Amino acid sequence: MRASxxxxxxxxxxxxxxxxxxxGAQAEVIAAQALWDCxxxxxxxxxxGDWPAQPSAWVAEYLAALEAAEIPADRVRVVHxxxxxxxxxxxxxxxxxxxCHKVxxxxxxxxxxxxxxxxxLIDIRKGSGSFPFLRESGETEILAELGERAGKAVMRVRYTPEPPPPTSDSMWAEIAQDLAGSDGFFTANGAHSxxxxxxxxxxxVTFDNLDIAMVRRETRRPWGFEFIEKQGWSMLGVMAGGWTWYRDPWVSEEFDRLAAEGFFAQFDHVVFYGxxxxxxxxxxxxxxxxxxxxxxxxPQSTVDRSVVPFETRYKVVWDAxxxxxxxxxxxxxxxxxRVVIFYDPYEPLDAAHAARFEAPNVMKLRAPLMGHRLGSTLNQMGILSPIILGALDGTLTKADFYRRLRARHDFPRYQRELFQRALKRGHEDLARRLGExxxxxxxxxxxxxAMMQLRS
Incomplete structure (x- = not known):
């Protein structure tokens, strides 16, 4: 299978x-790594479904193939x-x-x-019970018919998981109460805190997802915690127990209460960040x-389908x-x-949302080919911290941002995205000059x- x-x-x-x-996807993985550098x-x-005490026979051969393809060993991990x-x-x-095996x-x-x-991406054999199994937790879409194996039709299928329902986590409550100490506070209603x-x-004021904080972040701290702590700033971390977009009346009521009690008025400078x-x-x-x-x-401007019909992601919240x-x-x-919006103008949906912010108080900062997760990309480039510090303390200017963004010229992922974009648009000469x-x-x-293929 080709990378495209x-x-x-x-x-x-x-x-x-x-x-x-x-x-079972060795060739596909090698092609994908060349495309995405993942x-x-x-x-x-x-x-x-058991986990072997010793590595299976295919692992050593697979690792050798990855090494032969010049994929660095530190980009590969094996899970047993x-x-x-x-x-x-x-x-x-x-x-x-x-x-081939039970789903x-x-x-x-x-x-x-x-x-x-x-x-x-999953191969499904007709009669395997895979579709009912998968549809209990997500959506399936048949992409292609692959012929027959063992007399049964086999299909290539794309599976998209449903986000987990809003939930609470007793461990997070303990962590949060400890972080709040005697001078702070922690409030929760189960789905939000x-x-x-x-x-x-x-x-x-930061906004985060409980699943990300507790599962994908080793520190188990809210979004931006360490950075904000380092500056000596106060923090109000709002946590969602799922992909809710915080569309819970309780969240709105909490903000109303804090405003009415003069909570925000005690600070010289308040910044909302997410x-x-x-x-x-x-x-x-x-x-x-x-x-x-x-x-x-x-950011999304809203996920109200009557307002943003172009937004095809985030089905889980379409009815909110x-x-x-x-x-x-x-x-x-x-x-x-002031509203500072960072976005990639080549991400169509992100750009469409950014276009809806039209007030005079908006400063839009374009980060071409950085993707939806541009915060992660800027962090890998080593420029996220000074940019966000300037944005949060109110000193960041467009000139500051674009001067720092010049670092992308030496960033391998940006180079690859630019190169691939030139190829997709049929500009082989431009791609060749860029590659050289x-x-x-x-x-x-x-x-x-890719340059080897262009020269062949």
């Missing part, structure tokens, strides 16, 4: 982490136990569970190896503190009520002093491999 075919089947524009369950996980699970599984962007389960053994992998925006940690006269779902919330709930600043990374004074972030954030410029300054494996 993998991208089309996965339905993902960018993949940072990829897993092969059972070793981290690779090999999941070594037995046919019956369920508890070591980590969420990945794309899971490949080809000629495996659902086709029920997939359960622990689906639970631990997928996040809300993951995709799985507020954690206040008093420090200085600047307050940063990314994606949290970016939406930062802009929307800033209405509780008129005159505050907003810093939002790749986005009306009210904390509803449409593009409108209610007009009461803020990049390789003259150092190695970039995906570009080097």
């Amino acid at each position: 075919e993998i991208a089309n089947e996965a339905g993902l524009s960018r993949v940072e982490s990829l897993a092969d369950l059972g070793g 981290d690779i996980t090999l999941i070594d699970m037995a046919e019956n 136990r369920a508890r070591d599984l980590r969420p990945v962007d794309l899971l490949l389960n080809l000629k495996g569970w659902g086709d 029920k053994h997939l359960a622990p992998v689906l639970e631990r190896a997928l996040h809300a925006e993951s995709r799985m 507020f954690l206040y940690i008093p420090r200085g006269r600047t307050l940063v 990314a994606s779902m949290g970016g939406y919330a930062a802009a929307a709930f800033s209405a509780a503190c008129p005159g505050a600043d907003v810093v939002a990374i790749s 009520d986005f009306s009210g004074k904390y509803g449409d972030a593009a409108i209610v954030s007009q009461a803020a002093r 410029w990049v390789l003259a300054r150092g190695d970039n494996r995906p570009i080097r491999l």
Whole structure:
């Protein structure tokens, strides 16, 4: 399978982490790594769902193939136990569970190896019971007919997991109460919570997802915690127990209560800060503190389908009520002093949301080819901290941002995205010149491999 075919089947524009369950997708993984320069996980699970005491025979051969393909060993990990599984962007389960093996053994992998925006490509044999099994926890889409195996039709299917329902976590409550101490506070209603940690006269209000904080973040701290602590700023961390977009009346009531009690008025400077779902919330709930600043990374303006019919993601919240004074972030954030929006103009849906923020208080900062997760990309480039510090303390200018963004010219992922974009648009001469410029300054494996094909 060619890399472009993998991208089309996965339905993902960018993949940072990829897993092969059972070793049946070696060629696809090598092609995908050349396309996305992603981290690779090999999941070594037995046919019956057990975890082998010793590595299976296919693992050594697979690792040798990855080494022969010049994929660095530090980009590859092998998992032999369920508890070591980590969420990945794309899971490949080809000629495996659902086709050759019983699909029920997939359960622990689906639970631990997928996040809300993951995709799985799976081969399904007719009569295997895979469709009913998978539809209990997500959506399936048949992509292609692969012919017959053992007299049964086999299909390539894309599986999209449903985000988990809103939930609470007793461990988070203990952690939060400890962080709040005697001078702060922690309030919760089960699905959402507020954690206040008093420090200085600047307050940063952050928005996070409990699943990310407790599962995917080793520190088990809210979004931006360490950075805010280092500055000596106070923090109000709002946590959602799922992909809720904080559309819970209790959340709105808590912001109303805090505003009425003069909570925000005690600070010299208040900033609402978040990314994606949290970016939406930062802009929307800033209405509780008129005159505050907003810093939002790749935010949605709303997910009200009557207002943003172009928004095809986040089906889990399509039925939520986005009306009210904390509803449409593009409108209610007009009461803020300044709204800083970071976004990738080449991500169509993110750009469409950014376009809805039209008030004079908005400063839009474009980060081309950085993707929806541009905060992670800027962090990998080593420039996120100074940029966010300037955005939060109110000193960041467009000139400051774009000067720092020049670092992308030496960032391998940006180089690769630019190179691939030139190829997709048929500009082979431009791609060739760019490739020669990049390789003259150092190695970039995906570009080097593509350049070999251009020269052949």
